[in-house]
Amino acid sequence: MVYRPRIVDSILDRKLSVFGAVVITGPKGCGKTTTAKQKAKSVIEFQDEDRREGYLSVASEMPSKLLEGAKPRLFDEWQDAPKMWGAIRKSVDDTQKTGQYILTGSTSKDVDVPHTGTMRISKLQMYPMSLFESGESNGTVSIMDLFDNPGGFDGCHSDLDMDGIIHAICRGGWPSAVNIHKASDSLMIAKDLFEQTCEVDSSKVDGVKRNPLVMKQLLRSYSRNICQLAENKTIITDVNAKYPFSESTYYNYIGALSKLYITADVDAWCPAIRSKTVIRASPKKNLIDPSIAVAALGIGPKYFNSDFNTLGFLFESLCIRDLKIYSSKYGGTVSYYHDRYGLEADAVLHLSDGRYALCEIKLGQKDVDEGAAHLLKIESLIRENNVDARISIREPDLKIVITGTEYGYRRDDGVFVIPIATLRD
Structure with a gap:
């Protein structure tokens, strides 16, 4: 091979x-x-x-x-x-x-x-494969080129349609799955990983016996709250509805999943903006690959014909996975911004040299305007802060709305709209 x-x-x-x-x-x-x-x-x-x-x-x-x-x-x-x-x-x-x-x-x-x-x-x-590594992103837009020469961007075109995005989410970036040509068979890899994690690996990781049924219920709840600011008590209550599940048990089970690199929560970006805005600081729930969530929920591609809301959160998970992979080459990290008024950036991509991009992740075209407005408002808050602040905050080097759409372009307000299936490192 x-x-x-x-x-x-x-x-x-x-x-x-x-x-x-x-x-x-x-x-x-x-x-x-x-x-x-x-x-x-x-x-x-x-x-x-x-x-x-x-x-x-x-x-x-x-x-x-x-x-x-x-x-x-x-x-x-x-x-x-x-x-x-x-x-x-x-x-x-x-x-x-x-x-x-x-x-x-x-x-x-x-x-x-x-x-x-x-x-x-x-x-x-290491992470599972990004869309570029699996060959589903055409790689016409380099993250680093955008930072180095944003004026050189003259648009892009994605070759991956919505069905292709849905399949990539359900299959995941597992190399063995990517190499399986029959679409339905390629979905079996993530399902088997989910089963093995709960049945075997979660107990073998540190020699502590854990109930596979409870672990499955935990991962199902985690998956229902993927890329959301759900509190730990929400998941504890969810699991406790079927099985006795205390806070200490929650941390014990989550610790095992962390050692197995199954969970991959996204930390908050908390800039010292001098305003009354209260910034959420708790991690955003996420998994190393969205296919684990699909397997845990027991759903497949056809499910999303009637549930685009869940698809949107899983799409965000896929985009965060890929941003982590692409930026890792440059010592980058990915966080998120969210305040109590609902102003947010789904991802903040930081490079090791201090540059960063504010990103909103929107599956379809209809939400692009809203995403761009959020990014511009955060930039405005930073500028207002810098007028009289003792220590200024660097303004974002890029503002990007990442989408599942076909075409990418630069808006008149300076916000880039870029399909996920055009990105690369």
């Missing part, structure tokens, strides 16, 4: 040029091992049943022996041999060389290592 290039490829190259080792984290099935193998010159796979016992024996008694081999050397499922972490850390210290080791593995084990590996073993998080 031909390898589909990932945006994380170049990030891995950079980290290997700086650090002695890199550990790749992320949810099951997002492509960690496959990506690592593109860079590795030798591989140790601890779940190779033909060699497993021999590898584990050496790793337990003299792990340094397994370090011998062409570099970078990949250790897949390294958590099965936790002593490898210390051996790799010491090797990096002793040799002072970069790009020696790559570690990947399942997130279904929580390994306690004696040393953190700080400044020696760098962490790199």
